[in-house]
Amino acid sequence: MSNLDANTWFTEISDRDGSAFSLRINKKLESKQSPFQLVEMYETTDFGNLMIIDGCTMVSTRENFFYHEMMSHPALFSHPAPKNVVIIGGGDCGTLREVLKHPDIKTVHQIDIDEVVTEMSLKYFPELCESNDDPRASVMFDDGIKFMAEAAPESIDVIIVDGTDPVGPGEGLFNHAFYTSCLKALRTGGILIQQSESPLMHQQLLRETRAAMLDVGFADLQTLPFPQPIYPSGLWSATMARKGENFTAFRAQDVESATFNTEYYNVGIHQGALATPNFLKRALAK
Amino acid sequence: MSNLDANTWFTEISDRDGSAFSLRINKKLESKQSPFQLVEMYETTDFGNLMIIDGCTMVSTRENFFYHEMMSHPALFSHPAPKNVVIIGGGDCGTLREVLKHPDIKTVHQIDIDEVVTEMSLKYFPELCESNDDPRASVMFDDGIKFMAEAAPESIDVIIVDGTDPVGPGEGLFNHAFYTSCLKALRTGGILIQQSESPLMHQQLLRETRAAMLDVGFADLQTLPFPQPIYPSGLWSATMARKGENFTAFRAQDVESATFNTEYYNVGIHQGALATPNFLKRALAK
Known part of the structure; x- marks a missing residue:
């Protein structure tokens, strides 16, 4: 059982699926609460930049x-x-x-x-x-x-x-x-x-x-x-x-x-x- | 950033890929060290049973x-x-x-x-x-x-x-x-x-x-x-x-x-x- 350090990994838990997916991050780039949702940007180690909306992975450079x-x-x-x-x-x-x-x-x-x-x-x-x-x-x-x-x-x-x-x-x-x-x-x-x-x-x-x-x-x-x-x-x-x-x-x-x-x-x-x-x-x- | 409680999630970190995948577990079923590798079995909440070999997900019932x-x-x-x-x-x-x-x-x-x-x-x-x-x-x-x-x-x-x-x-x-x-x-x-x-x-x-x-x-x-x-x-x-x-x-x-x-x-x-x-x-x- 491995542990994911919350400082170096972004994790999205999909509660309805009983699964979670994590990407290793170099750093958080920016975070902004819009009138509609929370938009966060990370730089990952292997997937390029990563956009998160309300805690869900949306887009990465790589895929x-x-x-x-x-x-x-x-x-x-x-x-x-x-x-x-x-x-x-x-x-x-x-x-x-x-x-x-x-x-x-x-x-x-x-x-x-x-x-x-x-x-x-x-x-x-x-x-x-x-x-x-x-x-x-x-x-x-x-x-x-x-x-x-x-x-x-x-x-x-x-x-x-x-x-x-x-x-x-x-x-x-x-x-x-x-x-x-x-x-x-x-x-x-x-x-x-x-x-x-x-x-x-x-x-x-x-x-x-x-x-x-x-x-x-x-x-x-x-x-x-x-x-x-x-x-x-x-x-x-x-x-x-x-x-x-x-x-x-x-x-x-x-x-x-x-x-x-x-x-x-x-x-x-x-x-x-x-x-x-x-x-x-x-x-x-x- | 979500945290995965190690008691209720099995996580495999793929170091070479900078990613990790987790399944939520009901319980550990069995664990056995063979002469070759460590074989672990879990019951998951959504993927049926899960076989892990040396920390890597191998087989689940569902997929x-x-x-x-x-x-x-x-x-x-x-x-x-x-x-x-x-x-x-x-x-x-x-x-x-x-x-x-x-x-x-x-x-x-x-x-x-x-x-x-x-x-x-x-x-x-x-x-x-x-x-x-x-x-x-x-x-x-x-x-x-x-x-x-x-x-x-x-x-x-x-x-x-x-x-x-x-x-x-x-x-x-x-x-x-x-x-x-x-x-x-x-x-x-x-x-x-x-x-x-x-x-x-x-x-x-x-x-x-x-x-x-x-x-x-x-x-x-x-x-x-x-x-x-x-x-x-x-x-x-x-x-x-x-x-x-x-x-x-x-x-x-x-x-x-x-x-x-x-x-x-x-x-x-x-x-x-x-x-x-x-x-x-x-x-x-x-």
């Missing part, structure tokens, strides 16, 4: 690419020709950077409720913010739920819900009212994608999320598992919901010919993420 | 299926008609169980150096040991390196190296001498598969393992990433090496028509595991 790439490229390459994208949450700006790698995207509106997250990311994850000044991007700090409720109908191709767990500020992003707003704002064929927690540990939430998306009228769903080293179980998921049409084959040819760099995502990874493990098939059928 | 299925089915379905299998290590017997699900397998010799591991597994993971009495299985406790050095040439179709990390008893399983023995003992077209650590955290070891396999004369390699919730980074890998022939398409039709149950593995999962993430392609090309 954030899994999450940001899987929250953006599968949805964008599943849509035949996305032009207008909205990101709800996403304050670290890593998803925004990935979306803006697609040259045919015309506008990206990002709405995160907490400016402190972006302020910290600009300082400690400058590489994630390198596209914030792209003329196609609008980085706003406001209530994403309200933004979606007021969005013009049939005005958006892809909505990316890059929020925290369904507690605190992220709670309202996992319910019928929010999904109804998203459905209305999407054009036909448009895609909503949301982080949907661990397919191993949080199956009840995943089932409820998927059921709510279908309840409000989305036509088809895909849940994609992917590695997430600093989140509970190391395995996470994103769920995509399509308006008015079933999912068809993604634009594999366009992935192959894309000129931008990714660390995780490629054609085979996208295809692989569409393969549902047997345990998850059974869990989703319950 | 061992990822590892055991990926150490067996991809190799067996990549071989056109495997009959004779050897497992080096594998004392918890979970891999043995998976191999014996294949009805055309004629013999499986399992050689683990430490009988205490199997003794503990029989007691605390009886489901993993349910096929130990299969007449096709020989469960032996001996030196696997010696066993392979003395194996009859051209007598084995698939060798599964289900050992610990390359320190302690597992060290001799990651070198040229051992791979040379394996190559000699395999029939042409035969496959060696070995757990090859985290593709995110242990790239140097993975490169060395692959280089050594090619050095001794294996013809072709495949490295398959898969989730491993209780090991560092949550992402692990198995590397397959083929004697005398390149890998061709695996027997997907036979996977589809297989009548046995798996929790993770299926055709899509196997295909997905063959997709190498971009970061790993670059790391392996170094």
